[in-house]
Amino acid sequence: MLPSEAWVTGSASLQAHRRRRALASALLGAALLGGAAGCGDRAGSDPVAAPPPPIPGDLLDSERNTIEVFRKVSPSVVYVANTKVSRGSFLFQARETPQGAGSGFIWDEQGHIVTNYHVVHGGEKFAVSLPDGTTYDAALIGVEPRKDLAVLKIETEAALHPVQLADSHQLLVGQKVLAIGNPFGLDSTLTTGVISALGREIESIAGTRIEDVIQTDASINPGNSGGPLLDSHGRVIGITTAIFSTSGTSAGIGFAVPAATIARLVPQLIRFGRVKWAGLGVAVLPDHIAAQWGILGVIVRDVFPDSPAAKAGMRSMQVDQRGIPRGFDVITRVDDHPVSQLVDLIDVLDDFEPGDKVKVEFERDGEAHRAEVELGEASS
Structure with missing residues (x-):
């Protein structure tokens, strides 16, 4: 850029x-x-415009x-x-x-x-x-x-x-x-x-x-x-x-x-x-946190109920009693587009419309997952 x-x-x-x-x-x-x-x-000139002069x-x-x-x-x-x-x-x-x-x-x-x-x-x-x-x-x-x-x-x-x-x-x-x-x-x-x-x-x-x-x-x-x-x-x-x-x-x-x-x-x-932008129905963590944790991708914090992501089996972040994350999904690819940071996810979703179907790849506890998601409308 x-x-x-x-x-x-x-x-x-x-x-x-x-x-x-x-x-x-x-x-x-x-x-x-x-x-x-x-x-x-x-503004006050004759409203009937003269024809343009001929081109030499x-x-x-x-x-x-x-x-x-x-x-x-x-x-x-x-x-x-x-x-x-x-x-x-x-x-x-x-x-x-x-x-x-x-x-x-x-x-x-x-x-x-x-x-x-x-x-x-x-x-x-x-x-x-x-x-x-x-x-x-x-x-x-x-x-x-x-x-x-x-x-x-x-x-x-x-x-x-x-x-x-x-x-x-x-x-x-x-x-x-x-x-x-x-x-x-x-x-x-x-x-x-x-x-x-x-x-x-x-x-x-x-x-x-x-x-x-x-x-x-x-x-x-x-x-x-x-x-x-x-x-x-x-x-x-x-x-x-x-x-x-x-x-x-x-x-x-x-x-x-x-x-x-x-x-x-x-x-x-x-x-x-x-x-009306297409969306997955998730809230994510800022890129700098993913960088601090050494993670390449977009970390999912919350999956909204009945959202496209929820229907595809994605989960909200799990935390223990002390508030320490113990499990979360990391979006790494949408269709053929790699996702390493939030702007990558935004850019690829911009190419789709609500109702389109895409393949989302994400990792959970070191395991790779792949799901087909019918996109919804992103919240404003």
Whole structure:
């Protein structure tokens, strides 16, 4: 696991985001000789968008592809603002304090927005700004800290443009990628690069491992979090999540949670507000105790009644009258995956769903045991 990932949440407020957009529009207007003044906030502009200018014929094919992908997907990328409400005494009004900002993308026509958990973490009020400048209050629908995912929802009659997901299992190192987001509050910013590596592991805000992460050299900076990482067809291959940096800005090493994880978990967040993880129905001892005892595996402390583990014949730890352990089960393998510490057990169970059957190997008093277990739902 990489030691120094940095979450790339911006700290700009919604007002600062609007000021940056207005400034950028004003600078653009000043640069166009004979043109009109800068557009400022586009919320009040003509709702009938002009058709995009034709792509010049003398561009390289790779340039034309980049332009086409940006035109196709940028309407699906949003700005997410997160504020906390400070409630004072009855003499003072409640005050809203910006907690962070980032990016997100439109999941469906019903208004669901996918972003990172760390973008919304700590907030009580949320706002989503579409590329046309309109801003909506957003409801927090569900979060999954273990995989750094969250879903918001806006209510709008406007036509929304959902993204398309790619099969992230088919990716190749060296493949072209594009990232669209709002670094430093600068909306609809495009950066490009390649897939630098696959199968990386990073640590989530919850302290668990996120596996099969995509590494890219496309520039990712504060405010990019939650935005899409795209292939050359404009399909989402991942959600930009973290950077490896000593300064907090891009050093050419960025990470994205893969589309396969998004596709599996987001529908659960929309339906249930949480992810239903598979579990054995056991409580275990911390890894450092197993290490002190010279045990390689996960020590079972308690087996809950009527749990999958109980039905498979696993037992709670036995202790004598002085409280000294005299017998316990040690989980060493699940299916074909060795288990040497708790994070290994969590990672392998993450690949299954409640109701799936797995083979669990465990040791008891030096004897090896093997049982088929039908997984249940892990407790929250």
